[in-house]
Amino acid sequence: MTWHSEQITAAIDGEVIVMGMIRGQYVGLDDIGSVLWKLLEQPQTIRQLCDELGLRYQGNSDTILADVTAFLEDLRSIDLIEVVDAGSTR
């Protein structure tokens, strides 16, 4: 998974807001979402993202996996990220 090519990213008070340039859909991210978003500038697997979060935040790995998966699905469903290599992300 990585940033969709047709999106524009900005930050307000350190929190990220992203807008798709084709349809104008947008989403504001909280602090953890903002961390994930910055990582996604480079292609990431779900495992890589979970590992990264595990280093920064306390939390059980199942919870992290569930949260990251849901986060990615939300962004993918509104075309703000895209799958670059399906094999490496699942």
Added chain:
Amino acid sequence: MSSPPVPPLPDQGKDCLLYGYRLRSVVPLPSLPVMPEGGVPDLSLRRGRVPEQLAGAVWASPFVEIGGDGSVLVRIPGIVAFLIRDGGCLTLDENSNAETSTIETFLFSAVAGAILHQRGVLPLHASCVMVGDVAVAMAGVSGRGKSTLAGALSMCGHDVVTDDVCPVDFRDGKAMVIPGPPRVRLWPDAAGLLGLSHAGLETGRPNHPKRVLAARGADVGPKRLGAVIRLDIDRRLDTPVLYRLTGPTAITPIEELVYRARLGRRLGRRVGLFRDLVRLATIVPIYQLVRPEEGVDPSRLADLVVSALCDNGKEKAGG
């Protein structure tokens, strides 16, 4: 698909000021400040042929159409129609018999929105008054009480900068509000809340219940925007609350902050509006003022608006 010819520009007559632009108009617009003679107009309003529909429209609704070239047709069937081209060339339907007040009503609202979006200027959906030496914009979709609050502040002696459409220009790292007509449009109940006699106010469209409070306006120069206050209603509250918004929540939903954001996007301002709002949020503090639906004295809300500016001043002085 040829668009109708542009009628010649009137070479005589007084220019007036519409949202910061010098407008040369063939029809009288008594609500607008008159400009000194001698300048080159930014906008022109002439009478001429306005088509029933735009050929090759990319979007159409009962009142508004957008042409493939970015022109906008605003038509109230049987009443009045405007064609807006290139961000400044306005044609008023030569067959329209609309009264001056009707022409002004739509010129200052939907038509102005089209002009500003065509020109790439950020129009906040806000009414704006002066508090001290800065402007404060009260933003929100229709029905949130923007005009009532502006009216209340006006009656406390604050100059009205603009009502409903609030153009913001970014200059030298500052956000500047471009003043609009110094008049506030009020429903009868809002006029009542402010203790104004409905009968004593001017009408907008003839026989329409909305009334016009001709307020004391600020002078015509751009005003530094000191705060944006987003208005919301929550029936669960007993008393109004004001708090600072941070992060993306400060500018979302974009549609509640920008005047006719969807029209802007269709005129190529999708990315521009997003960038402008992000820039706004980094320069100007943005607050939320939430009130119960009923039973709040507008002067209480007016006090809260003024308090936001004072807190902001303290923050800056402290930091």
Added chain:
Amino acid sequence: MADGAAIGWIVSYPKSGNTWLRLMLLGLIGGGQPIDINGLGNEVGTASQSEFDELLVVPSGELFPDERIAAQPALNRAIAAETGEGLILRKVHDRYWHVPGGEAVFPSSVSRGAVYLVRDPRDVAVSFAHHRGTTPDETIATMADPAATLSAAGDRHRKHLAQPLGTWSGHVLSWLNQRDIPVLLLRYEDLLADPAWSLRLVADHLRIAHDSASVARVVDATRFGRLQAQEQVQGFRERQAGSTAPFFRQGRAGSWRGVLAQAQAARILADHGPVMRWLGYDCGDSGTDPERYA
């Protein structure tokens, strides 16, 4: 009806369980997640003035009522266009009606279907009176008034566009007799008695994906007691200012007994008896079980 059409109209006379049904359906669309009663966005409400202004550009407040009315079909088409390919639920209290130009306010081309939720008018009279903070007599008169309109011009609550109701009986018949939009009739009393069965019917009608597990979760999450408890803790945005009761007040059928005076119940029966009988409501005639919905 268009096949991929966007709008599912959830139609009822006011205070007939519309909000409850929409909460259940939103829960189902969300896969049976917990429901926040204040998570009901603008997108499921009736058309508002602000939607009119945003979607049709011209300020509705500067138009005359006939100009606003003429644009209502276009407004509903614009709402559907905003939604794109998905399904959007819209609460409707209007009777089925046409603008003077002849076009239906609820255009079939953007309608996936309608659910008509009906409730015993005697219970409606009690609940509506509580909601508006008026007496049952006033509400009973409203329910018999062919010109009755919600958010009428001059009404202080102008957030919504004017919604013609007509009489209670006329309201029922307007929707059930129209042939433009496929309509499912559902009785509030049946929704109460067997919510899972009712929800499946509605979901099938509007082509909302569901399975027995998601239906069970939603039914559990939207039990009346739970919604009431949430309202007590958080308040509820749909409650009307001036209302004398919580929005989720009783959620029972037949509660009019013991509240309405005999003359009031008789008046409703005189006004609406034929339609009530047709819908199977006990009208004190022989052969019906008075406790059926109690």
